[in-house]
Amino acid sequence: MRTPESVPRRISFTNFMNNQSSWEFVLTQLLDREHEKIPDFLGETQIGSTVYNIAAWFREISKGANIGRLCLGLQLSSKGNASQKVSITLWEKANRTTAQDPHFKVREELNGQDLQFSAWIEPAGQLFSLRIRIEPFTVGAGDLSEAARETHQRLTEFLKESNLRLTNTKQEKPIGKPPQTKALKAVRDPDLDAEPDDIPF
Numbered sequence: 001m002r003t004p005e006s007v008p009r010r011i012s013f014t015n016f017m018n019n020q021s022s023w024e025f026v027l028t029q030l031l032d033r034e035h036e037k038i039p040d041f042l043g044e045t046q047i048g049s050t051v052y053n054i055a056a057w058f059r060e061i062s063k064g065a066n067i068g069r070l071c072l073g074l075q076l077s078s079k080g081n082a083s084q085k086v087s088i089t090l091w092e093k094a095n096r097t098t099a100q101d102p103h104f105k106v107r108e109e110l111n112g113q114d115l116q117f118s119a120w121i122e123p124a125g126q127l128f129s130l131r132i133r134i135e136p137f138t139v140g141a142g143d144l145s146e147a148a149r150e151t152h153q154r155l156t157e158f159l160k161e162s163n164l165r166l167t168n169t170k171q172e173k174p175i176g177k178p179p180q181t182k183a184l185k186a187v188r189d190p191d192l193d194a195e196p197d198d199i200p201f
Helices: 014-019 146-171
Strands: 023-029 041-047 050-060 070-078 085-092 104-110 113-124 127-136
Touching: 023 050, 050 127, 070 104, 070 113, 085 113
Parallel strands: none
Antiparallel strands: 023 041, 023 127, 041 050, 050 070, 070 085, 085 104, 104 113, 113 127
16 A cells, blocks of 8 residues: 555666566565554565565455455565665456456556556465566556446547548548539631632632
């Protein structure tokens, strides 16, 4: 979940983005969790040249518009002299269609990069582990809500018709009949109609 101290999200994924198309890490479930401030999952990983402590909380929203909705609070804290923190909320993906679909997902912009965070809760012996994937954001068919899919379809049809009209404009004939010019009547000159005197026959 976002906290005031983590609002300036300055973690750089530049090295990761330049070298890999996707990146994953796995967090282990804590055995000695005593209260809700202690994360459910912990781990450590390296992104680019920086090492981060990763913590995650599995929770249910208790108030507001999203009350009752399950989510995953993810916090990345860089280690070293210039400590940085970023907190991200991954929301339960309610419209999963296959077992490979993530349990939690969110789109976040970090350092000017549009990223997608996905998470899977997986059995690990008698406990569970949390697998996180970070990758460039792309939209799949399953990412759109029913209302968004309807809008997407209407927009697709609109562009198709608009482009068709654009193409037909070049081939369309002018509307209506072209203006007709009146034929000029030949005016006879009596002098021209008479036969010249010098014709030898």
